[in-house]
Amino acid sequence: MRFDTKLIHAAQPPDPLTGAVNVPVYLSSTFAQSAPNRHKGFVYGRSGNPTRAVLESALAAIEGGATGLAFSSGLGALATLLEHFPSGARIVAGEDLYGGTWRLFEHHRRQFGLTVDYVDARSTERIAAALDAGPAQMVYLESPTNPLLTLADIGAVARRAHRGDALVAVDNTFASPAFQRPLELGADVVLHSTTKYLGGHSDIIGGALIARTAPFGERLAWLQNAVGAVPSPFDCFLVLRGLHTLGVRMRAHAASALAVARALEGHRRVRRVYYPGLASHPQHALARRQMDGFGGMVSIELRDGGRGARRFLRGLSVFTLAESLGGVESLVDHPASMTHASVPRAEREAHGVTDGLVRLSCGIEDPADLVDDVLRAVRGI
């Protein structure tokens, strides 16, 4: 099956009992047993649920992994992944990360003796140098990153990490499997905030881990049950419903994002436009090689700093000011004061998250309306 067909059919046969083309929402916390430990594969809702099982198999199929696991949030998935490592473990992580990911790493650093070395993941050499500096249990990447849309060369990093014992984890939330499949490039585990593109309609909070191999998948499944950050059956149903349209939505998101990025690039009030699909993006060639599309996220830096950003935000009417991304509706975020406020100013500014930075999640409205909206807003600064 090709990708768009998998989204609808992989692991999703009609319900054997009724023929329902969608998996029913099994709202049951427990399952009857005919004798102790004799059951139909489901025992207790934290350990497994039939609706969740379909979602998990579908996630594994579309990311090309052996095991898919669903969680109650992206950070729930990350917290569970971190439970895999012994205290005192060392992680080499990209330095441009989702703020909540950074916050959880820092918590583990203070609380449990985790060592996290943050490096500029645009450079495989810097990651290699960090791996040479001492044993590491994991390389943790976002690609493209939030909010600066920089890339890591996932295949090259995986080849280098696998010379030692380090696992390679990739947060694939921004690209979605429609545009990038890190496990096929050599990563060991993919993380998602299904809250974003996979759910796609801004109506649930959810997360996922997809493991390349079955043994690592079993270990993570054990941790999923032990930690218990599992999603409700209804939320699983909504993510499945979102998956069905992921391909068409991602193509629409990407077309809008490219139109918005092109309209703003070179505008006199805009210092920089960050979008991997622009030929001017410093890693455009890597994006073309590693991705099947460039995503729906565009960040811009306004010349007039925080003042320019505030005026730009006030001037928008189609884009809604809100945290989150990846839904059908266009959203705009001011990272410095919203999603990345937990990162100290010096740290975030060193990476380019300045007061003038604005992050656009381009939805699937008519692209011309999105372009009109951002152009009206920059003119009004």
Ligand SMILES: *Cc1c(COP(=O)(O)O)cnc(C)c1O
């Ligand atoms: C939102 C997000 C997360 C966290 O996911 P939640 O579902 O909010 O817990 C992690 N990584 C990225 C890239 C995100 O955008």
